[in-house]
Amino acid sequence: MHAANILNLGLKELRGLARDPGMLALIVFAFTISIYTASTAMPEQLNKTPIAIVDEDRSPLSTRIVDAFFPPFFLPPTLIEQPDVDRRMDAGLDIFALDVPPDFQRDLLAGRRPTIQLNVDATRMNQAFVGSGYVQSIVAGEIESFLRHYRAYTPAPVELALRSRFNPTLTISWFSAVIEVVNNITMLSIILTGAALIREREHGTIEHLLVMPVTPLEIMAGKIWSMALVVLAACTLSLLFVVKGLLAVPIEGSVALFLAGAAVHLFATTSMGIFLATVARSMPQFGLLLILVLIPLEMLSGGTTPRESMPLVIQYLMLAAPTTHFIMLAQAILFRGAGFETVWPHFVAIAVIGALLFGLALARFRKSVGETA
């Protein structure tokens, strides 16, 4: 292995990328507009949720309940008749339908514990879960304050002071901005190294390198350090100017430590890019492979839904993916302000996975060089 060759081959990649405006535009897009839209376009858990109310009571209390639903969590409630509930829900018009029964207020004041019915379209999972909790607490709150006006009402003696740490208002955009950065690091590093290798193969330049005193290891290492550097630089700028600056996401921990983690992660993903490029025979196959690899990586690493809710088998399998550890590392450092003494196991895990991927990619690359030349 010759360090100067790795340096020169890497510089060559950087020069080549600098002359590819399309790729550069893609990188800039991925680390600016894409992150901005992904974190702002996603509505907060509940946003303008359609709700319908059947008011069979028509009392001051039921009017109060109707008025308690307003934007941005809910759309202004549609007042409907009982027979319409099923039809509207079938058509997907409402996610919630609240049915206030006749004589509700009278029964309540009489202490008869009347019951309100809440219909939820459970095919809309996200809203069904979170929203029904909201609807219940809004209704309960209205009933409670209504009762206070009429008689001495004693609140519950045990209160629960529930606070969220690291993101007190549970602002989703903070989370999705960081996850989008993480996803784009993975996506771009795989695409850049993989496409760089396939392009060299399609243009025949790889042969040229191989008749020179250059080893496959040096060729691979040259691509890895240069492409990783590009993605790392883009990610640093994006974190500082888009995430911290434009989106004003408070970052608790050390950005430098996170970038160190990103560098280790890039070692693993760029190796993966090389590996995929040696498996694919052409650009279209690389494209299909890319989708098949990227979607599981993004969906099952704990960035889209919590790892805890996945089947155990998947949880264990995904421990073999560098993204799983990188997302844990990113959350710990950026949101929880964890230091190296806390996150070092993730560093080790990613480095080990990276070394394995690198070895695998190198073996395949050496073999494919013999076949395709």
Place this chain on the structure above:
Amino acid sequence: MMEAPQQAGFVARLHGVGLRYGPVTALDSIDLDLPAGGIVGLIGPDGVGKSSLLSLVAGARRLQTGRVEVLGGDMARGRHRRRVCTRIAYMPQGLGRNLYATLTVAENIDFFARLFGHARAERERRIAELTEATGLAPFVDRPAGKLSGGMKQKLGLCCALVHDPDLLILDEPTTGIDPLSRRQFWDLIGRIRAARPGMSVVVATSYMEEAAAFDWLVAMDAGHVLATGSPSELLTQTGTHSLEAAFIALLPSQRGHGYRPVEIPPRDPERDGEVAIEAQGLTMRFGDFVAVDHVDLRIDRGEIFGFLGSNGCGKTTTMKMLTGLLPPSDGQARLFDQPLDAQDFETRRRVGYMSQSFSLYGELTVRQNLELHARLFRLPEASIAGRVEEVARSFELTDVLDSLPPTLPLGRRQRLSLAVAMIHKPSLLILDEPTSGVDPIARDEFWRIMIDLARREQVTIFISTHLMNEAERCDRISLMHAGRILVTDTPAALVARRSAGTLEEAFVAWLQEASGAGTDPGREAAAAPAVRNAAPPRRRGLFDVRRMLAYSLRETIELARDPIRATLALLGSVLLMFVIGYGINMDVEDLTFAILDRDETTTSRDYALNLAGSRYFVERPPILSHAELDRRMRTGELSLAIEIPANFARDIARGRTVEIGAWLDGAMPMRAETARGYVLGMHAAWLAATAVAPAPAGIEVRFRYNPDVKSLVAMVPAVIPMLLLLIPSMLTTLSIVREKELGSLVNLYVTPVSRLEFLIGKQLPYVALGMVNFLLLTLLAVTVFGVPLKGSFAALAAGAFIYVVAATSIGLVFSSFMRSQSAAIFGTTIGTLLPAMEFSGMIDPVSSLQGIGAAIGQAYPMTHFLTISRGAFSKALGFADLQASFAPLLIAVPVLIGLSALLLRKQET
């Protein structure tokens, strides 16, 4: 042949025709009348505008300025092009560029015959006739991609002649073909013309020997016409004896000036006889195919050794083995008396290699390319600048050191390749067709440099070529055929051994002998295709189902021959369904929590048990201090921490208000939000159970359609629409962009197929694939995932069909913007993934979106099929209930297809 073509009038007339590619002028105000009825040749080096001119005449390229009249009409007018395209046949440059590599010979011809509307019996008759005439009959079932170069060109000719054209346009039909195949090709053209005397042929060529046999010539250079006339007229005009010399004489003075023939000084008889290359029994097998079969070679130091043979005969493979790029399957090679070892960098440093196509970095400047290679060959850093200057001077590249190679003319680029191969002063140069496509002047300069290296610096040169005049300059040559070396000797000795007049004749004689008795495409049928104008194809309207189906059939065959693509598409969606079905899971379970219990009473433990007993929470060892709480939350070990204050039980008993502290890990807000709901609910339940505070009113929650609120039941009907969008649209986009990149889109330009026939024809197989996918995913949903299909399957399937048509149409629209396959991959992913995941109501209902996202969501087909899918799966709905969602899909299909037809060009721009 000289039958006064002028009398037959003109087949094409060009007036003031100009063409620019960006800043580059390809044709500069050309005025030209091409006589009908004979063979018209366009001669000139590479890149002077011959191809551009031919594509304008064929109607394949859009006219920019001037006027082109072909067969008596204006080619700028679409109606005239449609009318005459059935009378024109166009064979573009590049071996088999408009053919389909995975289709067999018969299927290729059949496809073209269908495009021109021939009925089955007629097609079969023509395939039999054409393959018989061209000698392809024994190979009708061989895929076009596996034919040799000469056979590919014959197949191209079959496809071109399938509709009895009056004008045959051939763009460099014999470039890169061995002399025997070349000769057979022209014999064939001659016989076809004899059978169809009225047919005009227009040919571009860079072989002057061929051009000498044409009726009328157009000499071109740098987008201008230098001269026109019959070959003898051109010779008379310039006072020369060969067309090559005549062409050089016609060139503007600054280019032709100072030209002198290449002189080859004899080799030094006192040479030491050191052997540079020695190979014995060198063999390369790819599977069953023997590419190189026991080749023996012995090349002396300082020798110029030529390597001749047809395409695919094993020349390149042999050269690659000698550079160490390919480890031989058998046999051995020695370079400079050392066994060839690919790992031996010392040997590599003594060898310079130049591959067949230009393979330097187009994105690096000339200087950067030279410097990079100098560094990789580990020249001392201090000497690099000097060495770069030196080679730049000797290869006349000094003035372009800071240019990018793609902007240089081909001849210059080839010199750069040679300079790079020479940068480390190798003692052996292996050059694979270094002068292919280079004009005669540049070629001679190239040779002067090589001769100089060989004679003065004792550099051994191993060069392959198709050109006989280059072969004649070599010290010795080898003829290769089908992986074997036929003969090796000096050019003069070879001519003498066959008692032939020229080296070419000698070569042809050897090849004919080698190809032997009737197993080769060289076997010529005696008869020319008996072209009977039987049953001229019926004129057809603007939309012809048969032409459309021709494209569908072809696409289906291609798909069937690339099983990896279809398998990836089907298996891929199954895999992704599992991933997303399990991955997007809203019910959060097994959240970790721990308690900091400062009370340690039965009541406080009861509170903890209440949480630990649910399926949502898993208890971890208790927390002992605030510092520990902080640390364990930071590592992410705990999602929830509960602090129960001291005197908790006592205060409750005394009726004092107490406060339990609870901290959620907010690093993942969705999870925290759900966890919060659980904690609040369980807190209330605990209060009610311990009868501390019963609620004044009850709220009864009914989860409709999915009473257990299972994520799978909710997600699976949403995943199917997403997968039916992503993969079919990607495949459709790629299928069209691929034709753009590989060049077969030209068949759309020059055949009667209309844009709609082309688009829908290509789309249909992917609609079928999408429907297979739909059935597979639905079956999987019902069986493996256990999601019941409560509503109408007919409604779901009908919706899926319209939706898949819409999804593939989205692919058609994308394809009109993309030029390269990699751009198509990125573009289609971005254009489908984001709307599918975020704007179509998969997770958040469209009504809750804002701004552009909401607008896209309302119009996007997936939104509506999602409603149909959820309705049919979970809500037990049928056609009547889902009408409102069918309407937008039915509107989307014609709009999308119409849009892509508008965006697709029927001519190259």
